[in-house]
Amino acid sequence: MADEPEAPLEEPLGLSPEHVQSVIQAIDENDLDGVRALVEPLHSADVADLVEQLEPDERRILVDVIRGLVASEVLPYLGEALRDDVVEHLGTKDVAAALAELDVDDAIDVLEDLDEEDQQEVLRALPAFERLQIEAGLAFPEDSAGRLMQRDFVAIPAYWTVGQTIDYMRQTDDLPDEFYEIFVVDPSHRPMGTVPLYRAMRTKRPVLIGDIMESEPILIPAEMDQEEVAYHFQQYDLTSAGVVDESNRLIGAIMVDDVVDVIHEEAEEDLMRLAGVGESDIFWTVAETTKRRFLWLLVNLGTAVLASIVISLFGATIEQVVALAILMPIVASMGGNAGTQTMTVTVRALATRDLTVTNTFRIVSKELVVGFVNGLLFAALVAAIAAVWFGGIALGGVIAIAMIINMIVAALAGILIPLGFDRFGVDPAVAATVFVTTVTDVVGFFAFLGLGAWLLL
Amino acid sequence: MADEPEAPLEEPLGLSPEHVQSVIQAIDENDLDGVRALVEPLHSADVADLVEQLEPDERRILVDVIRGLVASEVLPYLGEALRDDVVEHLGTKDVAAALAELDVDDAIDVLEDLDEEDQQEVLRALPAFERLQIEAGLAFPEDSAGRLMQRDFVAIPAYWTVGQTIDYMRQTDDLPDEFYEIFVVDPSHRPMGTVPLYRAMRTKRPVLIGDIMESEPILIPAEMDQEEVAYHFQQYDLTSAGVVDESNRLIGAIMVDDVVDVIHEEAEEDLMRLAGVGESDIFWTVAETTKRRFLWLLVNLGTAVLASIVISLFGATIEQVVALAILMPIVASMGGNAGTQTMTVTVRALATRDLTVTNTFRIVSKELVVGFVNGLLFAALVAAIAAVWFGGIALGGVIAIAMIINMIVAALAGILIPLGFDRFGVDPAVAATVFVTTVTDVVGFFAFLGLGAWLLL
Numbered sequence: 072m073a074d075e076p077e078a079p080l081e082e083p084l085g086l087s088p089e090h091v092q093s094v095i096q097a098i099d100e101n102d103l104d105g106v107r108a109l110v111e112p113l114h115s116a117d118v119a120d121l122v123e124q125l126e127p128d129e130r131r132i133l134v135d136v137i138r139g140l141v142a143s144e145v146l147p148y149l150g151e152a153l154r155d156d157v158v159e160h161l162g163t164k165d166v167a168a169a170l171a172e173l174d175v176d177d178a179i180d181v182l183e184d185l186d187e188e189d190q191q192e193v194l195r196a197l198p199a200f201e202r203l204q205i206e207a208g209l210a211f212p213e214d215s216a217g218r219l220m221q222r223d224f225v226a227i228p229a230y231w232t233v234g235q236t237i238d239y240m241r242q243t244d245d246l247p248d249e250f251y252e253i254f255v256v257d258p259s260h261r262p263m264g265t266v267p268l269y270r271a272m273r274t275k276r277p278v279l280i281g282d283i284m285e286s287e288p289i290l291i292p293a294e295m296d297q298e299e300v301a302y303h304f305q306q307y308d309l310t311s312a313g314v315v316d317e318s319n320r321l322i323g324a325i326m327v328d329d330v331v332d333v334i335h336e337e338a339e340e341d342l343m344r345l346a347g348v349g350e351s352d353i354f355w356t357v358a359e360t361t362k363r364r365f366l367w368l369l370v371n372l373g374t375a376v377l378a379s380i381v382i383s384l385f386g387a388t389i390e391q392v393v394a395l396a397i398l399m400p401i402v403a404s405m406g407g408n409a410g411t412q413t414m415t416v417t418v419r420a421l422a423t424r425d426l427t428v429t430n431t432f433r434i435v436s437k438e439l440v441v442g443f444v445n446g447l448l449f450a451a452l453v454a455a456i457a458a459v460w461f462g463g464i465a466l467g468g469v470i471a472i473a474m475i476i477n478m479i480v481a482a483l484a485g486i487l488i489p490l491g492f493d494r495f496g497v498d499p500a501v502a503a504t505v506f507v508t509t510v511t512d513v514v515g516f517f518a519f520l521g522l523g524a525w526l527l528l
Numbered sequence: 529m530a531d532e533p534e535a536p537l538e539e540p541l542g543l544s545p546e547h548v549q550s551v552i553q554a555i556d557e558n559d560l561d562g563v564r565a566l567v568e569p570l571h572s573a574d575v576a577d578l579v580e581q582l583e584p585d586e587r588r589i590l591v592d593v594i595r596g597l598v599a600s601e602v603l604p605y606l607g608e609a610l611r612d613d614v615v616e617h618l619g620t621k622d623v624a625a626a627l628a629e630l631d632v633d634d635a636i637d638v639l640e641d642l643d644e645e646d647q648q649e650v651l652r653a654l655p656a657f658e659r660l661q662i663e664a665g666l667a668f669p670e671d672s673a674g675r676l677m678q679r680d681f682v683a684i685p686a687y688w689t690v691g692q693t694i695d696y697m698r699q700t701d702d703l704p705d706e707f708y709e710i711f712v713v714d715p716s717h718r719p720m721g722t723v724p725l726y727r728a729m730r731t732k733r734p735v736l737i738g739d740i741m742e743s744e745p746i747l748i749p750a751e752m753d754q755e756e757v758a759y760h761f762q763q764y765d766l767t768s769a770g771v772v773d774e775s776n777r778l779i780g781a782i783m784v785d786d787v788v789d790v791i792h793e794e795a796e797e798d799l800m801r802l803a804g805v806g807e808s809d810i811f812w813t814v815a816e817t818t819k820r821r822f823l824w825l826l827v828n829l830g831t832a833v834l835a836s837i838v839i840s841l842f843g844a845t846i847e848q849v850v851a852l853a854i855l856m857p858i859v860a861s862m863g864g865n866a867g868t869q870t871m872t873v874t875v876r877a878l879a880t881r882d883l884t885v886t887n888t889f890r891i892v893s894k895e896l897v898v899g900f901v902n903g904l905l906f907a908a909l910v911a912a913i914a915a916v917w918f919g920g921i922a923l924g925g926v927i928a929i930a931m932i933i934n935m936i937v938a939a940l941a942g943i944l945i946p947l948g949f950d951r952f953g954v955d956p957a958v959a960a961t962v963f964v965t966t967v968t969d970v971v972g973f974f975a976f977l978g979l980g981a982w983l984l985l
Contacts, residue, residue, distance in 0.1 A: 088885045095886070116763045124886045150882075240730045250726050251708055251767065268725040269707050273697045305792060306573045308785035310708065310767060327784050328765035334788065335762060338795030339876060342802070346872035347865060353877040353891055361898045364869050368902060371865045375858040376913065383854045389846065396853035397840045400969070403857070404832040405825060408804060412821050415803035419796060420810040425607075428545045429552070429581045434810050441818045445825060456833065512857070 086117040091124050098129050106136045115140075119148035122157065123354055131160055142169030147177045151184045152354035158189055167196035170205070174248065176221045176329065179208040183218065216300050217293035219333070220314040220323030223247035226254040227280060229263055234276030236266075249326065251310045255284045260320045262313050264288055290315050291325060297333045302424070304330045341422060344500035345415065347371070367505075374509040378403070381513050385520035388528060394461045395523045398453075398470055402519045405449060406477035406511030413438050413485025414507050418499050421489060435486050442482025446475040469526055473519035477511060484510040543574040548581050555586050563593045572597075576605035579614065580811055591617055599626030604634045608641045609811035615646055624653035627662070631705065633678045633786065636665040640675065673757050674750035676790070677771040677780030680704035683711040684737060686720055691733030693723075706783065708767045712741045717777045719770050721745055747772050748782060754790045759881070761787045798879060801957035802872065804828070824962075831966040835860070838970050842977035845985060851918045852980045855927055859976045862906060863934035863968030870895050870942025871964050875956050878946060892943050899939025903932040926983055930976035934968060941967040 090109065097105035110118055110133070118137070122130055122145065134141050134157055141157065142165050149157060158166050158181075170178040170193065182190055182205060194202055204222065211217025225246055227236055236253065240246065253271060255264040264284030274283050289307055291300055291314045303309065304327060314323040343349060347367035355363075382389075382399070389396045420426035426434060450471035458467035484507045489499035547566065554562035567575055567590070575594070579587055579602065591598050591614055598614065599622050606614060615623050615638075627635040627650065639647055639662060651659055661679065668674025682703055684693055693710065697703065710728060712721045721741030731740050746764055748757055748771045760766065761784060771780040800806060804824040812820075839846075839856070846853045877883035883891060907928035915924035941964045946956030 091884070091886045114764060116765075120881070123882065124884060126890065237729060241732055246730070249724065267706065268729060272694060272725060272729060273703070275698055305788050307571055308573075308788075310784060327767060327788070331762050331765075331784070331788065331791065334791050335795070335880075338792075338799070339880075342795070342799050342872060342876060345799070346802070346868050348869045348872055353873055353882055357894055357897050357901070360894065361901045364866070364898065365902055365905060367869065368862060368865055368906060372858070372862060372906065372909065375861040378857050378861070379854050382857070386850045386854060389853050390850050393843045393847050393853075396846050396850075397836050397843060400835050400839070400857065400860070400973075401829070401832040404835070404969075405829060408825055408828045409821070411803050412805045412824065415799060415805055416810055419799060423792075423796075424577070425580065425810055427548070427581060429548045433583065437814055437817065440814050441821065444814070444818045445822055448822060449825060449829065452829065512861075516857075 086113065086120050086124075091121060094121060094133070095125065095129060098125075098132050103136050106133065110137055110140075115144040116148045118145045119150075123150060123153055127156075130157075134160055138165065139169075142166055143172055146170075146181050147173065150352060150354055152352040154181065154184055155186055155189060158185060158193070163189065163192040163196050167193050171198055171201040174221050174223075175201075175204050175208055176219060178205050179218055183209065183213065211293060214297045215293065216291045216295040216297065216314050216325060217323070219297055219300060219329050220291075220293070220325045221247055222323050224254055224313070224321070224324040225250055226256045226260070226262075226321055228258075229255045229279070229281030229284065231280050232276060233271055233274045233278050233280065233283070236271060236280060237276070247324070250324070251326075253280075254288075254313050254321055254324070255280055256321055262288060262290060262315065262319075262321045265313065288313060290319075292317075293322060298337050300325060301330050301333045301337060305334070337422075341418060341500045344498065345418065345504055347504060370505055374505055374512065377509060378512040378516055381516045382520065384517075385524055388520060388524040392466075392523060392527050394457070394463070394466055395520055395527075398457055398466075399516055399519050401453060402470065402473050402477055403512045403515035405453075405474065406481040406515045407508045409442060409445065409478050410481035410485040410507040410511045411504065413442070413482050414489055414503050417486045417489045418503060421493050421499055426490075431490065435483075435490075438482045438486045439479065442478045443475070446478030449478065450474040463527075465527055466523075469522045470519060473515065473522055476518045477515040480514045481507075481511045543570065543577050543581075548578060551578060551590070552582065552586060555582075555589050560593050563590065567594055567597075572601040573605045575602045576607075580607060580610055584613075587614075588617055595622065596626075599623055600629055603627075603638050604630065607809060607811055609809040611638065611641055612643055612646060615642060615650070620646065620649040620653050624650050628655055628658040631678050631680075632658075632661050632665055633676060635662050636675055640666065640670065668750060671754045672750065673748045673752040673754065673771050673782060674780070676754055676757065676786050677748075677750070677782045678704055679780050681711055681770070681778070681781040682707055683713045683717070683719075683778055685715075686712045686736070686738030686741065688737050689733060690728055690731045690735050690737065690740070693728060693737060694733070704781070707781070708783075710737075711745075711770050711778055711781070712737055713778055719745060719747060719772065719776075719778045722770070745770060747776075749774075750779060755794050757782060758787050758790045758794060762791070794879075798875060798957045801955065802875065802961055804961060827962055831962055831969065834966060835969040835973055838973045839977065841974075842981055845977060845981040849923075849980060849984050851914070851920070851923055852977055852984075855914055855923075856973055856976050858910060859927065859930050859934055860969045860972035862910075862931065863938040863972045864965045866899060866902065866935050867938035867942040867964040867968045868961065870899070870939050871946055871960050874943045874946045875960060878950050878956055883947075888947065892940075892947075895939045895943045896936065899935045900932070903935030906935065907931040920984075922984055923980075926979045927976060930972065930979055933975045934972040937971045938964070938968045 094106060094109050097109060122133060125133060138161060142161055170181060182193060208218055223246060252265045252267050254262050255266065257263050264286040265288040266280060266284045270283055289303060289309065289312055291312050293314050293316055310327045312325050313321050314325055316322050349363055417426065453474050454467035454471035457470045458464055488506045489503045492499040492503060551563060551566050554566060579590060582590060595618060599618055627638060639650060665675055680703060709722045709724050711719050712723065714720050721743045722745045723737060723741045727740055746760060746766060746769055748769050750771050750773055767784045769782050770778050771782055773779050806820055874883065910931050911924035911928035914927045915921055945963045946960045949956040949960060
């Protein structure tokens with residue numbers, strides 16, 4: 072149990088580029104013992120990073136050298152993009168043997184991301200008991216608490232003493248590998264409270280568990296979405312939490328380290344979605360990357376053509392006043408940026424639940440005022456630039472009015488579009504960017520060119 | 529110790545909009561007992577959310593009703609934007625009295641975000657001992673491990689038995705409120721290992737601590753940046769970690785719940801920076817919000833004017849072929865979006881350390897190929913649209929070539945600009961967006977209009 076090597080005390084933590092280079096060199100020189108010696112002192116998480124850093128050919132050699140270690144310890148740390156590849160290289164038999172040894176939640180974590188065919192093959196190769204356990208986990212919806220939880224936990228009755236509890240834990244083998252609290256349950260296995268380990272440890276043996284437990288613990292329904300689970304862990308500073316079924320019976324426990332991964336995933340998702348990348352990963356192949364990006368760029372092409380159609384309405388005006396063509400990107404670009412600012416703050420405030428029905432009106436009003444004030448300021452600036460550049464006061468007036476209009480529209484679009492998506496249950500991060508910039512492009516071009524046609528000809 | 533009310537078992541977790549409405553109604557009716565009754569069952573984190581939801585006037589009334597609770601329990605959960613306001617309303621004396629009761633890390637967390645003047649006032653009002661402790665914490669650089677850590681931890685020698693350790697913890701009052709591992713230190717207080725509580729709890733009394741400890745624990749230097757701390761917690765699935773000074777002596781411990789907050793903060797920072805909002809908060813006042821957004825929009829205005837100057841070089845061409853003015857936003861917009869996609873993936877990969885010196889060349893090559901392939905596909909699409917719309921094959925050819933050029937440039941700019949920032953130690957999220965879109969705008973307009981002037985006239 073003791074002396075499991077983690078990062079050495081004196082060396083910098085993590086995987087250094089020099090270490091990666093040494094491994095690559097050893098692989099190139101076909102020095103397999105050298106590879107093993109370099110990899111063995113590493114933490115499994117760092118080995119996973121190492122696997123990700125290598126070229127496909129080197130990667131296969133490395134995986135062959137440390138097959139056992141990879142299958143059992145490294146697979147859970149490996150990113151989704153490479154997992155399929157590594158699982159296929161290891162072979163379903165070896166993977167199944169390794170998964171049978173893992174905690175059920177880690178095994179599910181590895182399995183759920185595999186493609187359907189590999190998943191079924193691995194499941195068939197598993198021993199019956201482990202297969203049933205994993206299938207029970209996979210029966211919970213994707214991204215739910217049921218998939219995140221571990222099935223082992225410590226549950227005891229409230230009438231036990233601290234001494235009895237400690238003796239029970241010393242004698243029983245069937246306990247989770249890691250746990251931070253003891254659950255107190257009633258005879259029908261419904262949680263009545265929890266005792267943090269540090270409290271149990273500091274209490275004298277004769278004291279009753281019921282007297283030191285936290286009653287009314289925060290419990291997570293098994294169907295709860297992982298994003299919601301992460302919210303509760305963050306909001307209430309949880310280290311672990313019990314998971315209950317529909318009859319409020321304790322069926323598992325979620326640990327904070329798995330929630331930390333969820334928080335990372337969800338933050339990444341929002342970032343990627345706002346940038347129109349959907350899911351993404353730098354370890355994807357060229358074909359996957361091209362395909363995913365193509366789809367979003369296609370949507371963007373549609374909105375760009377829409378903007379061009381608006382411009383084409385004023386083709387004759389542009390022929391006469393070419394300054395309009397020169398200045399029109401400024402109006403659209405400023406609107407697009409102001410809209411993106413408001414939208415990003417809104418999407419984030421929705422994710423962190425700072426924006427609610429209670430304060431929506433107040434926040435919308437504020438954004439409107441901010442848009443108006445910045446619209447005025449930039450209207451003055453841009454009008455001055457236009458007037459000096461093209462020597463026309465009227466042109467300055469046109470761009471000023473168009474700027475104010477577009478900045479106000481940007482503020483409204485930036486907050487109302489994500490709010491609208493959210494109210495209809497659509498993730499506001501997914502499509503807000505394209506809608507907001509379409510609005511600011513169309514309004515920007517229309518206002519500027521329309522005013523130009525009206526006032527300058 | 530027991531029965532601290534958290535979220536009730538049967539009710540939905542968190543703060544419901546209906547609950548907020550009831551509080552507002554009670555405040556409006558001046559029913560202060562009603563307010564108190566509604567607030568008292570809530571978790572402090574939810575009370576903080578409630579404070580944030582209210583209008584300034586209502587907020588002050590609520591804070592007055594629950595002054596003691598707010599000062600001691602709620603302040604650490606309150607967002608930065610409102611903390612100054614609430615601290616000023618509570619008065620520095622009450623705040624100081626409350627801070628003296630908090631853990632040092634929580635007190636520092638509250639204090640460090642206050643404006644300089646309030647901070648000094650509160651510090652002066654603190655009892656000498658607490659002031660010195662907090663000032664010692666504030667002496668660590670902002671966002672460092674030293675500010676995140678708590679000063680209390682359990683440290684014992686390796687020659688103690690499990691029984692001695694348990695007895696020590698039962699007898700000593702001077703232990704942290706919450707802890708998940710016991711540190712094993714040598715006589716000069718350097719950490720030799722750690723024992724997770726669940727392991728100590730499951731081991732029989734006569735066993736030596738030295739025999740069950742994890743040697744080579746992951747330790748955090750006090751000056752380490754919190755982003756790096758968060759990386760280590762995530763990478764190695766930590767629940768707590770010891771903090772050491774320059775001589776490798778144990779001086780504190782960081783708990784995962786504080787790291788979860790850091791992960792949220794850092795993810796938010798990247799998101800906001802990429803959108804050009806810098807720091808932001810929906811609870812900021814109109815003046816603050818306007819000012820911060822103005823600065824970024826001003827930078828954007830500069831780049832928009834640059835793009836306009838490029839267009840103005842081809843004013844004569846546009847006058848003759850107005851279709852160029854109509855179509856030019858398509859080339860720029862597609863480039864901008866493709867560049868933003870690549871840039872976002874790059875910024876994220878740098879933050880998660882997936883993009884390293886080892887694989888930079890491979891990933892850059894991949895992005896180049898993706899940009900080229902999508903460039904070809906969209907060149908064909910856009911050429912067809914242009915040819916049909918304006919009936920000119922030559923125009924289609926011009927936009928096709930410009931599109932391919934700009935998509936390749938977008939891919940290169942999207943990855944090389946953030947990489948360059950990162951190599952020079954600048955946060956790639958801060959300014960990458962504006963640089964990338966400037967490049968794609970300028971190149972897009974120049975390539976399209978330049979080719980148009982050359983081939984169509």
